[in-house]
Amino acid sequence: MIWHDVLIVGRGIAGNTLALTLLEQGARIKVVDNPNSKCSSRIAAGIFNPFTGKRTVKTWLADDLFPFLLDFYSRIEKKTGMEILHQRPIYRPFLSNEDYNDWVARSTEEDYSSFVNPNPNHAKFSPWIHNPTGGLECKQSGYIDTMAYLNAGENILKTHQALVEEAFLYADLNIIQDGVSWKGSNFRYVIFCEGVYGMKNPFFPNFPLAPNKGEILSVSIPEYPLTEIISKGVFLVQKKASEFVLGSTYRWSFEHEEPEERGAEELLLKLHKWFKAPVKQLKLVAGIRPATRDRRPLLGFLDNNPAVLIFNGLGTKGVSLAPFWANHLCQFILHQKDLDSEVDIRRFYVN
Numbered sequence: 523m524i525w526h527d528v529l530i531v532g533r534g535i536a537g538n539t540l541a542l543t544l545l546e547q548g549a550r551i552k553v554v555d556n557p558n559s560k561c562s563s564r565i566a567a568g569i570f571n572p573f574t575g576k577r578t579v580k581t582w583l584a585d586d587l588f589p590f591l592l593d594f595y596s597r598i599e600k601k602t603g604m605e606i607l608h609q610r611p612i613y614r615p616f617l618s619n620e621d622y623n624d625w626v627a628r629s630t631e632e633d634y635s636s637f638v639n640p641n642p643n644h645a646k647f648s649p650w651i652h653n654p655t656g657g658l659e660c661k662q663s664g665y666i667d668t669m670a671y672l673n674a675g676e677n678i679l680k681t682h683q684a685l686v687e688e689a690f691l692y693a694d695l696n697i698i699q700d701g702v703s704w705k706g707s708n709f710r711y712v713i714f715c716e717g718v719y720g721m722k723n724p725f726f727p728n729f730p731l732a733p734n735k736g737e738i739l740s741v742s743i744p745e746y747p748l749t750e751i752i753s754k755g756v757f758l759v760q761k762k763a764s765e766f767v768l769g770s771t772y773r774w775s776f777e778h779e780e781p782e783e784r785g786a787e788e789l790l791l792k793l794h795k796w797f798k799a800p801v802k803q804l805k806l807v808a809g810i811r812p813a814t815r816d817r818r819p820l821l822g823f824l825d826n827n828p829a830v831l832i833f834n835g836l837g838t839k840g841v842s843l844a845p846f847w848a849n850h851l852c853q854f855i856l857h858q859k860d861l862d863s864e865v866d867i868r869r870f871y872v873n
Contacts, residue, residue, distance in 0.1 A: 526550040529709040531690045534563035536833050537715030538675040539844035543852050553679055556689040562809030567738055567769050568666035569757055570842045571612055572637040578625055587846050588662040594845035602674040609664040612751040615653035615796055622655040637661055652796045665759055666841040692724055701829045711855055713831045717812040725830045730870040734813040735776040737785035738769035742802040755792040768793055781808035813837035820867045821851050832867050
């Protein structure tokens, strides 16, 4: 009987990153992925931003996450020759004195120097963007070309003969001594990386996801010269010449997965609070993000099945969170390192 270390189910940003991390650490893996399933990772804008929220606070674990993700995606680029990592400043305009004063007060409380350009050129933004009191220019930011990243992962996995492209059936998985079996092979662990599909996983009842629907709109802006990402309520990022991605909406209550015209209206309304030029609407797309109630990822196993694990719940920050926490999970299963209690799925199953 053939033994492998890990069977991975699902290959969005979470599954792809976990698979590549395990391969880098010498693990023997198989990845099962249905290429016909809808996956929010394939349409994600892929923004990584060290600041978050209306009040522009540093994102959770930014000092650890961002150097780690830059190194990880750079390595994948070198291995495959594919352009994946796009490092770009993110400019957040201040629309009022209150905006400016709030940032100044907060920036004196903590060292933000590794993530902030101390002398941004506000004047170059002014012809296009309302920034009456300047703005904040972030470093260690940009976007991941998620389709290129997933394609790079597919190429690497196929080179290792580690990718099985088919729908996964839970009935084909059996719990055995020291692991699981699936279609004639044994594995020490199975790790489910199914995104919102994890809500139907029988091994994790009452799955603690809080799905969030997001829409992004592609727009055309002729002769717009700025390459920086602009973020204020919504983000604007250039992906092709004169073509930009505007995002995103956040809907905690929704009836279907399809994009809605009100999503485009909402995005354009927020954009024109600070953007001066006209834009042409091109295409609206939507995806369902696997968010959690406490906005922390889901890692680990339930006590009754230590060989059946989860890597999910990355929410809106998948490209930022995935490399660091994939490595953390690898250290847990391959080297018996402790699992951080903040991300342990058992926090939702305590009696």
